[in-house]
Amino acid sequence: MQDTVAGAGLEGATTLTPITDQRVIDYATDFTRQQALLAIQTYEAGKKVLARWPAVSAFVPTDDSPLMDGNTRAPLTGAMIWNVYYRTSEFVADLEANGNAKLLTLYAIIAM
Numbered sequence: 001m002q003d004t005v006a007g008a009g010l011e012g013a014t015t016l017t018p019i020t021d022q023r024v025i026d027y028a029t030d031f032t033r034q035q036a037l038l039a040i041q042t043y044e045a046g047k048k049v050l051a052r053w054p055a056v057s058a059f060v061p062t063d064d065s066p067l068m069d070g071n072t073r074a075p076l077t078g079a080m081i082w083n084v085y086y087r088t089s090e091f092v093a094d095l096e097a098n099g100n101a102k103l104l105t106l107y108a109i110i111a112m
Helices: 022-059 078-111
Strands: none
């Protein structure tokens, strides 16, 4: 006999068969939940980046002027800083589009 659970608000669904395949359970535990959490953390960090941007944007050149921060790696440039701002803005806007649909999907996963 197969275990069943009540349909979770699905139209016409009366029962759902629980997923018991250990491969799927392991994947969901190891990857799905972790990826949702990472996406939320990235979103929240992005919101902080966007909030701070107005205070510094006027001082960031849009060209390849190097950032002299003393880092021993290849220096960041003004253009790189602007590009990260743009990509962050796009990422946040995408998650917030359509009434936060994508964002709410991720929050639902990590809230479980």
